[in-house]
Amino acid sequence: MKTAILYYTFGGATKAEAERLSKELGASLYRVYEKHNRSFLGSFIPGCPHAMKRKASKIKPLGVDLSAFDRIVIGCPIWAGYPAPAFNAIVELLPEGKDVELFFCSGGGEQQDEAGTIALAKTRGCKVTACRELRTEKKPSKLKGKR
C-alpha cells in the first residue's frame, strides 16, 4: 500500500513520530509548513482559538500529487484540546476515496471532540481507518495546572 505521511510540528514531537512511522511503513514523508512563521506566542494567540474553531491556517504548497497514494497518514499536535490549525489545512488537501490515518501528539491532555476531527476527514470522502493519540508529556509551561 503506497503511503504518504503529512505532518505539522511546532516543537518537534510530531516530527519524531512521523519519522519513526515512515521507517516502519516505508512511507513517503512530507512536512507541512505554515506560510507565516509562527512565534511561541502566536501558537497560543491566535493559534489556540483558531484550533478550537477548527480554522485552517495558510500552508505552503506541498508540491506532491496525493492522488498517487492509497493511504494518507496525518500527524499534528494538539493545541487547546484540538488539532493545531495546520491540520484543518492538511485535511483540505485530501483527495476523495483515500484511507486516512490520524495521529495526534499532546502533552497529556485529552483531545476534545475526536469524533468531530474524524468527521472532518470524512467530509472529504475519505475513510478514517485509525486515530491515535500520543502523550509526549511536553506541556507548555503556560498551560501547566490548567489541564
Ligand SMILES: Cc1cc2nc3c(=O)[nH]c(=O)nc-3n(C[C@H](O)[C@H](O)[C@H](O)COP(=O)(O)O)c2cc1C
Ligand atoms: C499552543 C499550544 C497549546 C497546547 N495545548 C495542549 C493541550 O490543550 N493539551 C495537551 O495535552 N497538550 C497541549 N500542548 C502540548 C502539545 O500538544 C505537545 O507538546 C505536542 O507533543 C507538541 O507537538 P510538536 O512538538 O510536534 O509541536 C500544547 C502546546 C502548544 C504549543
